[in-house]
Amino acid sequence: MRAPLLQLTEAGLYCPRGDFFIDPLKTVPRAVITHGHSDHARPGMGAYLCHNDSIPILQHRFRGRGIFDGLQYSERRVVNGITLSLHPAGHILGSAQVRLEADGEVWVVSGDYKRQPDPLAPAFEPQQCNVFITESTFGLPIYQWPDVDDVMQEMHAWWRGNIERDMISMVQAYPLGKAQRLLFLLDRSIGPIYLHASVADMYMALRASGIDLPDAEILTAATPPSLLRSALVITPGMTDAERLGSSAMAMASGWMAVRAQRQRSPSGVGFVLSDHVDWPDLHRTIDETQAETVYVTHGYEDDVVRYLHEQGRDARPLAHLAIARR
Amino acid sequence: MHGHLPISLLHDGDRTMQRFTHLLAALERSRRPADVVRAVQTYANAVHDEELAAARTLLTQGMRKRIVPTTDLRAWTCDASGLQEHWIDRCLADVGNISETCALLIPAPLQHDPPSVTSVLAMCTAKRISSDERMVWVQQAWQCMHADERRVFNQILTGTFRPLIDAEVFDLAFDDMPLPVPLRTALPLPSDLASLGSIHDHVVEWLVEGSRVEVVMAAGRVMMWSSDHTIVHRDEITAHLRASMPSTTDMILDAMIVERNGGAQLIVLDLLRYDGVDQRGFPYTDRRHLLRTIPGIRCVEELECEAWSDLADHLAHARDHGHGGVVVKQREAWYDDEGALYAQHVAPYTLTAVLTYVQFLSEYRTPAPLLQCTFSVWKGAELVPLCKIDDTLRDDHAIDIAAWARKNIVDRFGPIRQVEAVRVFEIGCTQVAHAPRKKSTLQLRNAHVIAERADVRLDQISTIDSILRQL
Numbered sequence: 001m002r003a004p005l006l007q008l009t010e011a012g013l014y015c016p017r018g019d020f021f022i023d024p025l026k027t028v029p030r031a032v033i034t035h036g037h038s039d040h041a042r043p044g045m046g047a048y049l050c051h052n053d054s055i056p057i058l059q060h061r062f063r064g065r066g067i068f069d070g071l072q073y074s075e076r077r078v079v080n081g082i083t084l085s086l087h088p089a090g091h092i093l094g095s096a097q098v099r100l101e102a103d104g105e106v107w108v109v110s111g112d113y114k115r116q117p118d119p120l121a122p123a124f125e126p127q128q129c130n131v132f133i134t135e136s137t138f139g140l141p142i143y144q145w146p147d148v149d150d151v152m153q154e155m156h157a158w159w160r161g162n163i164e165r166d167m168i169s170m171v172q173a174y175p176l177g178k179a180q181r182l183l184f185l186l187d188r189s190i191g192p193i194y195l196h197a198s199v200a201d202m203y204m205a206l207r208a209s210g211i212d213l214p215d216a217e218i219l220t221a222a223t224p225p226s227l228l229r230s231a232l233v234i235t236p237g238m239t240d241a242e243r244l245g246s247s248a249m250a251m252a253s254g255w256m257a258v259r260a261q262r263q264r265s266p267s268g269v270g271f272v273l274s275d276h277v278d279w280p281d282l283h284r285t286i287d288e289t290q291a292e293t294v295y296v297t298h299g300y301e302d303d304v305v306r307y308l309h310e311q312g313r314d315a316r317p318l319a320h321l322a323i324a325r326r
Numbered sequence: 327m328h329g330h331l332p333i334s335l336l337h338d339g340d341r342t343m344q345r346f347t348h349l350l351a352a353l354e355r356s357r358r359p360a361d362v363v364r365a366v367q368t369y370a371n372a373v374h375d376e377e378l379a380a381a382r383t384l385l386t387q388g389m390r391k392r393i394v395p396t397t398d399l400r401a402w403t404c405d406a407s408g409l410q411e412h413w414i415d416r417c418l419a420d421v422g423n424i425s426e427t428c429a430l431l432i433p434a435p436l437q438h439d440p441p442s443v444t445s446v447l448a449m450c451t452a453k454r455i456s457s458d459e460r461m462v463w464v465q466q467a468w469q470c471m472h473a474d475e476r477r478v479f480n481q482i483l484t485g486t487f488r489p490l491i492d493a494e495v496f497d498l499a500f501d502d503m504p505l506p507v508p509l510r511t512a513l514p515l516p517s518d519l520a521s522l523g524s525i526h527d528h529v530v531e532w533l534v535e536g537s538r539v540e541v542v543m544a545a546g547r548v549m550m551w552s553s554d555h556t557i558v559h560r561d562e563i564t565a566h567l568r569a570s571m572p573s574t575t576d577m578i579l580d581a582m583i584v585e586r587n588g589g590a591q592l593i594v595l596d597l598l599r600y601d602g603v604d605q606r607g608f609p610y611t612d613r614r615h616l617l618r619t620i621p622g623i624r625c626v627e628e629l630e631c632e633a634w635s636d637l638a639d640h641l642a643h644a645r646d647h648g649h650g651g652v653v654v655k656q657r658e659a660w661y662d663d664e665g666a667l668y669a670q671h672v673a674p675y676t677l678t679a680v681l682t683y684v685q686f687l688s689e690y691r692t693p694a695p696l697l698q699c700t701f702s703v704w705k706g707a708e709l710v711p712l713c714k715i716d717d718t719l720r721d722d723h724a725i726d727i728a729a730w731a732r733k734n735i736v737d738r739f740g741p742i743r744q745v746e747a748v749r750v751f752e753i754g755c756t757q758v759a760h761a762p763r764k765k766s767t768l769q770l771r772n773a774h775v776i777a778e779r780a781d782v783r784l785d786q787i788s789t790i791d792s793i794l795r796q797l
């Protein structure tokens with residue numbers, strides 16, 4: 001039997017025949033990157049291959065250091081006899097699934113992904129494959145995302161209520177991905193939208209690279225609180241809450257689906273908005289790939305594997321790839 | 327999955343369960359009376375009177391009667407979700423309660439058309455309903471609701487819906503009773519007293535120790551609020567106020583309830599509203615003058631001071647008069663003026679202690695969490711709990727501690743969480759007394775957090791012996 005196309009090593013997922021890593025954890029000569037989040041794209045690699053839209057993100061995050069090579073979605077690249085291509089993952093700008101093909105066998109690494117629409121990420125395209133490696137951040141059946149319109153309606157009602165109570169609205173969101181998605185989703189007729197410095201940092205970098213983002217104000221130390229009366233501030237944390245005076249804080253995240261997690265969050269208020277697949281979409285996706293074998297990583301591996309076994313599927317936690325060498 | 331059943335008997339087209347769920351969310355976010363009243367009014371404007379009455383019953387009395395046993399809830403959830411029962415237990419571990427777990431496991435509604443709260447309560451109280459009929463009804467209702475509505479629905483059915491607010495607070499949304507206003511807090515008196523200006527521009531009063539209350543009198547009624555926005559019921563005080571003042575009185579007082587000789591006494595500190603007029607924008611001298619003209623109330627005693635140096639004398643005698651220190655107020659300041667109110671406790675004791683236990687006092691969150699922290703000191707080689715503090719922790723610091731504590735839980739004892747003993751704080755108190763029955767053998771009075779002391783190591787914090795030496 002042939003060796004598997006991918007192995008799990010200390011440095012992460014490795015393709016021995018192509019001699020490259022996918023989202024490596026340690027410094028390696030060649031890295032294929034699914035998307036620009038810091039738990040997937042790390043600095044210091046010899047060379048990077050990713051989607052074209054991820055390049056400005058990586059360049060910004062690594063302060064320009066690195067050798068970057070970009071692909072379009074579906075563009076094929078042959079590396080030592082392995083045909084590699086990237087396909088939309090719908091997670092954030094530039095996010096991609098990695099498809100590897102050799103001798104008629106196809107492996108797909110999902111990276112992070114979602115099936116809900118995103119203004120900056122083309123819709124996820126399921127790839128038929130023999131082996132599918134899927135994330136499982138929200139891999140429990142309690143995670144079923146509500147309609148985005150309903151969530152935004154709630155957030156807008158909360159924002160309006162805060163204006164009535166003379167409080168600035170602060171929404172905690174990841175600077176890359178969630179923050180830009182919110183910029184598209186928020187209703188500007190309610191009030192101005194401000195970006196906290198570290199959110200603004202990524203916003204300006206993306207704009208400078210030619211990405212079309214809606215206008216937003218930048219929050220600086222000099223912004224007088226009086227200008228923020230009816231504002232909503234997108235912030236990565238609670239950093240500015242004190243300086244700005246009376247403010248209401250909320251978190252936008254998939255974890256907010258569970259009340260106890262909402263109450264455990266620093267603000268106690270949450271809106272269910274996620275850039276990852278929920279439980280129904282996770283299993284719909286697995287079905288659509290028609291994979292014979294599913295490896296599960298990045299979250300609730302054991303639970304998703306257990307459910308797939310109940311469905312009669314061949315599924316394993318990704319850790320098994322480390323000892324699966326035959 | 328079972329078939330889609332007709333649901334006409336359930337829905338009222340007004341999405342009232344959704345509105346009720348939104349009301350609950352607003353109450354969870356804030357219990358400030360003004361916010362509660364606003365949320366109740368918004369709800370009342372959107373629903374029928376019958377629905378409002380049902381909401382009032384639930385919010386003020388809760389639903390303690392179990393209509394559906396959890397075994398049924400589980401079985402029906404498996405049926406509706408197609409999941410095996412062990413998934414319920416698996417998810418329960420992450421979610422924490424069965425009503426919400428089941429609510430989250432049901433697939434999204436085909437058509438969002440939730441039942442009215444009235445119809446849910448009617449079903450709960452209906453006699454002569456077979457359990458099969460009830461099952462069909464519950465499963466139909468699930469299919470028309472979002473997860474958060476299903477959670478509330480399940481809580482009602484399983485008798486785990488707890489009362490959230492006092493009926494008196496709910497009813498404030500519908501009468502003309504003025505709402506309490508934020509009470510100001512005193513700053514610590516600066517060590518350089520001259521920096522405050524002339525003593526003659528200030529009034530010096532005793533620092534009264536007791537429970538801070540806001541007394542609202544209007545429409546022949548008297549309501550007292552604590553500083554954390556709950557209603558304080560002290561009949562002897564309210565009865566006395568009602569008896570000694572005309573029923574037309576429209577007034578808000580900043581006051582202190584003092585327990586003395588087995589009875590409670592109200593000591594008035596300031597006047598916030600009089601004759602229907604907000605007084606907070608007038609100088610303190612005017613407010614104080616007006617206060618002295620009101621019969622039937624006792625005001626805080628003013629102290630004579632000719633020079634700042636007289637303050638030390640008063641401080642030295644505060645305990646003899648049963649007071650905790652002195653307060654300095656600017657004569658011409660508005661009520662809310664920053665830096666117009668200073669307080670100095672009698673020679674406060676200080677010590678350093680480590681945070682060892684945390685209790686989240688309220689299941690529902692107010693803007694600042696209601697935390698109770700237990701601080702411990704060394705007794706030999708053992709850390710023993712010395713004091714519990716909740717009052718002074720209601721600020722951003724508390725939010726930080728709450729977030730940290732939740733991540734650093736070592737053990738659980740009922741509602742109390744033991745946390746890793748690493749965060750050291752400087753604690754102040756006005757009195758240390760012997761308490762042989764306590765493990766620490768000490769009892770602190772008015773214990774409060776002065777500051778976090780990251781510079782003090784765990785092995786350097788106070789010991790029982792070092793505290794005793796201070797006495």
Ligand SMILES: [Zn+2]
Pocket residue numbers: 035037040091112
């Ligand atoms: Zn990601």
